[in-house]
Amino acid sequence: xxxxxxxxxxxxxSRPSPYDIGHEQYTYNAPNYYSRAQEPFALEWNLAxxxxxxxxxxxxxxxxxFPGSNPNFPDGYPVYDSSASSPExxxxxxxxxxxxxxAPPERPKRVSRRGxxxxxxxxxxxxxxxxxxxxxxxxxxxxxxDNRHISITAAAIWKAFTEEEKKPYQIAAELEKLEHKRLxxxxxxxxxVRATKPVKxxxxxxxxxxxxxxxQVAQLILAGxxxxxxxxxxxxxxxxxAVAADFIPSELAPFPAAPSTPSPLHGMxxxxxxxxxxxxxxxxxxxxPTFIPCQVAPPVPSPVPNVLVPxxxxxxxxNYSATLPPGWPHLYTGKPRDPSIPRRPxxxxxxxxxxxxxDIKDRPMRPMATVAAI
DNA sequence: CCGAATGAAAT
DNA sequence: ATTTCATTCGG
Numbered sequence: 085x086x087x088x089x090x091x092x093x094x095x096x097x098s099r100p101s102p103y104d105i106g107h108e109q110y111t112y113n114a115p116n117y118y119s120r121a122q123e124p125f126a127l128e129w130n131l132a133x134x135x136x137x138x139x140x141x142x143x144x145x146x147x148x149x150f151p152g153s154n155p156n157f158p159d160g161y162p163v164y165d166s167s168a169s170s171p172e173x174x175x176x177x178x179x180x181x182x183x184x185x186x187a188p189p190e191r192p193k194r195v196s197r198r199g200x201x202x203x204x205x206x207x208x209x210x211x212x213x214x215x216x217x218x219x220x221x222x223x224x225x226x227x228x229x230d231n232r233h234i235s236i237t238a239a240a241i242w243k244a245f246t247e248e249e250k251k252p253y254q255i256a257a258e259l260e261k262l263e264h265k266r267l268x269x270x271x272x273x274x275x276x277v278r279a280t281k282p283v284k285x286x287x288x289x290x291x292x293x294x295x296x297x298x299x300q301v302a303q304l305i306l307a308g309x310x311x312x313x314x315x316x317x318x319x320x321x322x323x324x325x326a327v328a329a330d331f332i333p334s335e336l337a338p339f340p341a342a343p344s345t346p347s348p349l350h351g352m353x354x355x356x357x358x359x360x361x362x363x364x365x366x367x368x369x370x371x372x373p374t375f376i377p378c379q380v381a382p383p384v385p386s387p388v389p390n391v392l393v394p395x396x397x398x399x400x401x402x403n404y405s406a407t408l409p410p411g412w413p414h415l416y417t418g419k420p421r422d423p424s425i426p427r428r429p430x431x432x433x434x435x436x437x438x439x440x441x442x443d444i445k446d447r448p449m450r451p452m453a454t455v456a457a458i
Numbered sequence: 459c460c461g462a463a464t465g466a467a468a469t
Numbered sequence: 470a471t472t473t474c475a476t477t478c479g480g
Contacts, residue, residue: 204466204467204468205465205466205467205474205475206467206474207467207468207473208467208472208473208474209472209473210467210471210472210473211466211467211468211469211471211472211473212467212468213472214468214469214471214472215467215468215469217469218468218469219468219469230470231468231469231470231471232469232470232471233470234469234470234471235468235469235470235471235472236470236471237471238470238471238472239470239471239472240471242471242472243472257473261474272475272476273465273466273467273474273475273476274465274475274476275464275465275466275475275476275477276465276466277464277465277476277477277478295470298470
């Protein structure tokens with residue numbers, strides 16, 4: 085178990101990220117960002133006893149206090165043997181079987197600011213954490229679907245982390261950076277200078293209420309809530325206060341309430357009103373019907389009511405599955421991915437990196453001073 | 459040369 | 470929308 089799990093077992097990811105090594109939905113013909121080499125990709129980076137870094141990678145060792153990086157470490161302590169068997173979890177990392185995918189011959193010329201050869205920056209620790217928070221599936225769409233709010237939640241969790249809790253991600257970032265450097269030794273981050281400041285648009289969607297909610301969600305996650313329990317807690321959270329319609333997660337959003345709301349599907353009759361009832365700030369005039377949780381519900385079409393008031397919890401009807409008109413669920417899950425657009429190549433799995441850290445953090449490394457003396 | 463400002467990383 | 474880092478730029 086990851087030591088991170090001591091406090092936040094819920095963040096101990098078990099589900100593969102779409103970018104995980106092993107992801108095989110598409111192949112990517114552009115120069116690979118990260119190595120897909122057959123060999124375990126990380127073992128040789130930083131540990132003593134490897135051909136490349138006989139004394140360990142100083143870049144790496146210098147940044148972290150591994151047992152062996154202590155200058156006072158006893159001389160002659162065994163050097164890590166990279167030829168020894170590595171953990172299965174790491175050895176299992178292999179190049180996915182190449183799935184042939186042929187791009188359509190006539191690809192519409194996309195105006196892409198970044199060419200296909202663009203090399204992305206390595207992610208920093210927070211970005212890795214945030215990515216993992218998303219790919220872990222711990223924050224379901226029902227809890228929060230807005231990436232900006234997920235960012236706020238992620239930041240709140242991040243700030244609540246101790247250094248020890250952040251460490252796996254910092255290590256992972258270091259590893260990613262090293263691998264990036266190894267693959268692109270000449271890469272140079274060249275941010276473009278913008279002549280004018282980007283217009284900071286006033287975003288009403290992200291009011292104080294929404295930020296507060298994001299923080300509360302963070303607290304719930306830090307408290308160990310996840311899955312259905314988290315969803316329920318968040319539902320209670322939302323039930324305690326009238327929230328902006330935009331922040332009702334789409335799958336919890338009410339079915340369209342106003343008959344005047346145009347159906348996004350031409351000719352498609354709207355389902356009857358279910359779920360939370362929109363009103364315009366006059367709760368006492370609203371007749372609250374029974375709440376029927378929808379397993380799949382379309383998000384609120386535009387325009388949406390301003391405020392929603394959830395009914396009391398005791399009016400919930402459990403285990404109800406809404407029958408939706410054909411096509412509904414798809415409408416709001418976003419457009420299907422265009423297969424002609426190459427996916428970002430897989431990045432090293434954070435899980436593997438953290439496992440690697442778990443493996444090496446207690447492994448003695450020859451102190452650099454000793455290595456230099458040899 | 460040093461602090462401020464800013465882009466870019468994933469979603 | 471977030472944090473961190475690499476980079477540039479102004480003084």
